[in-house]
Amino acid sequence: MNFEFTEEQKMIQQAAKDFAERELLQDVIERDEKSLFPTNHIKKLSELGFLGMMTHPKYDGGGMDTISYVLAMEEISKIDSSVAVVMSVCNSLVNWGLETYANEAQKEKYLKPLASGQKIGAFLLSEPEAGSDATSQRTTAEDKGDYYLVNGTKNWITNANSASTYIVICQTHPDKKHKGINALIIDKNTPGITLGPHENKMGMRSSDTHSVMFNDVKVPKENRIGEDGFGFTFAMKTLDGGRIGIASQALGIAQGAFERALKYSKERKAFGTEICNHQSVAFKLADMAVKIENARNLCLKSAWLKDQHQPYGIMSAMAKQYCADIAMEVTTEAVQIHGGYGYVKEYHVERLMREAKLTQIYEGTSEVQKIVISRSLLKD
Amino acid sequence: MKICICISNVPDTTTKIKFVNNNTAFDNAGVQWIINPWDELALTRALDLKDANAGAIEKITVVNVGLADADPTIRKALAIGADNAIRINAEPKDAYFIATQLAEVIKKEAFDIILCGIESCDYNGSTVGGMLAEMLAYPSVSSASFLDIQNGQIIVKREIDGGQELLGTKLPFIAIVQKGIAKEPRIPSMRGIMTAKTKPLQVVEAVAGEPFLSYNSFELPKSKAACKKIDPENVKELVNLLHNEAKVI
Known part of the structure; x- marks a missing residue:
């Protein structure tokens, strides 16, 4: 058993520490108090490659291991969790999900800009009546032949406003229960998507949390991740x-x-x-x-x-x-x-x-x- | 144009300094090693110049005199953006020895601009850059706080008493840089850290040379006495302590 970190892991840890102390500490209290999204900080963080640090370099990511990610997350969170949660959603949920389960065309179109930090992603699972019970999805993705028609509301969505790419979990075959759920990649600018007001939270106040409403949103079939019913x-x-x-x-x-x-x-x-x-x-x-x-x-x-x-x-x-x-x-x-x-x-x-x-x-x-x-x- | 940055591997500036062997040697135990902050600023300026003068700067090389334990520090310089590194495989004994070693490599590699930090934050000798210029017979500018390439000409600013000098110089030359040369050191990117593993780090053997100096012993500064608070009304006590204890009046 070896508890030593590699030189690369130590370097990443130090880079995250330097970034947090140099860039985040100076205005973390003000951003928390005024619920200001850390736009410039996230831009710098993405330029350094932290938002796609675990994604393979062939998809424009950093190619780092999960241990490096843990070390970096700890350092950023010591100073500012509102920034760390952006990093976590992008790395662990959106980029990892796409890299592991999306097809090559989807990776080319959606993963590359996310892993390189040009775009931010969001993961839309929670609903007003489906938080811990993820099987009870009320958001529907009705199969219309060439496309899905998405309707419903997602709650507590981190990066809802700042993200360009959404991964949305929704129900296509209610009779099949959780086996009827699909995961769809949806551009935030698609007609029919509206955001609720910024949530006035107790903590992590500068992270951007909203509800997201889908009203007859047309999503091409090619944006489904995996086989029909793979979403859960x-x-x-x-x-x-x-x-x-x-x-x-x-x-x-x-x-x-x-x-x-x-x-x-x-x-x-x-x-x-x-x-x-x-x-x-x-x-x-x-x-x-x-x-x-x-x-x-x-x-x-x-x-x-x-x-x-x-x-x-x-x-x-x-x-x-x-x-x-x-x-x-x-x-x-x-x-x-x-x-x-x-x-x-x-x-x-x-x-x-x-x-x-x-x-x-x-x-x-x-x-x-x-x-x-x-x-x-x-x-x- | 080829730029060389001379980098020292030094203890982190927050290290608690301790000595061993009867105060004759620095205690390395548990010490985190970093690029000497002045050298890191020099590297940052070189990278800024390369970014601003696309094509004009062929490569940025970092050169270190040190043993294999300096490699992580050198790799960090590569992660920040240096193109390659040369480590002269020898213990950095004193300024003369280090300058001798650096001079050999710099001559061989034919660098155009050589940047040294104004001092290293371990032994604070402030002499390597000057010695190097003498050994190589290159023009040098000390206390440089600004370096630029304008219309192919080198422009250097140097701090002097009460003002600054603006200097031009022919190549090759040595700039001994201080605060102001770059705003703040760069943080290595994920891509930089990954590629640093594959960038060339050449290890060359040292040339013959002996240090001029040896260290007999080190002494830590005396710890500061605790602050005494005196009642603002008790002027007599204040005068008494300043006179008899602090002995400043």
Whole structure:
């Protein structure tokens, strides 16, 4: 067993750290407060190749492994999860899904501009009445011969406004239930698509989240990914990898809050000494460090399994559930260590705490991850 | 036109410096190594020049005097955008030794512009660039804060007391660069990191040469005393401490 990173992996980690500290930190509080989408930051991130970092170079991606992706996601998320979620959706869901399951013509037309960072993608699965229960898709893609006619509403869509390319999960054969679901590639500019207002969220406020309405949207048949009825399998397989991205994001949030709490505890004095010298604070720091180390190992093991082409769905569910839950715990303790200062914006930890909450909810709640994990334990 | 950047492999600037062997050697344990920040700025400027003068600059080569442990740092320079690298396989002992080694390679490769950082942030000698110019008998400009190619002519700005000099020079020449030469170092792209693996890193053996200097011992600066807070009303105590303890009045 080897826990050493390669030189390339270390270089990517450092590049992500430099980018986050140099470009994102300076206005992260303002963007969060005003819900401003990080347009320029995303442009720079895409120019560096982070949005398509795992896609094969023949499709204009960076050709990096999943471990590199975990390292980069952690560094970006330490500073700004709203940027990290763009990176996660593009890499784990849209680009990976297209690279793995789309045909060559679709890859040429849609994957290349996404992997090279010229365009941003979005993954449209959740609906007003189908979040965790992905089998209950109400958005329909009616088979009209040459094309599908799409109607319905998707909710909580990350990158809804900034994306050019949507991957939309919708029901074609309701009688076949989840086996009637299809995944369609849809240009955002197609007539009949409208966006709801920007969601005024608790955290990750500068990421761009909207509902998306489809009203008689015509989609060419050639835009279907895989065989008829492949959509549910496509979504589930894609989410297996997506969980690694969100787990790494939660890990980064926890690590970011921990580093700030550790630094603060060495500077702040109470009762005649730095507060880190009080056992109540020192033990909190120890507990936080242990949780983060466990979380990192789960992320890296999931990534390693994926890179080795071994089954990783259960491990990535474990990573997603554990990292998200400890991110909430660690950020809460970081605010506690900061005391009153932790409750104001300029110390960042209250923002990290708000961001951590979302990692327990999106791309499969912690409870859904436990369903995935427990079913795998009990299936034989 | 061929540009050479002389790069040093130095400890990260946030490293906690410690010494071993009775304070005669730097403790390498756990140290993260980076491109000397001044050299990285020089590389950034060279890349900017290449971008702005398409075709005029044939290649950018980084040259390092160091052992194999410097390779990751050299690869980073390649990832940032240098075209190739030469490592002179020797421990960088002192400025004279390093300049001797660099001079050999620079002569052989016939570079047109040679850029050195004003100092390395490990031993801060600030002498390699000047020595190199003497050894090669090339014109050199120290403290260069601006370098450009305008209508095929080299333009260099140099900081002087209270102002700047604007200089022209014939090729080949050496610029010893400082702050201002480039805005901030480039972050390597994913593509850059991938291609760095396959860019040429040539290892050449050192020529004969002995260092002029040896290090007898190192000493860390004394740690700063804790800050004392004095009641604003207690002027007598303030004067007493400044007089008897700080001994500044």
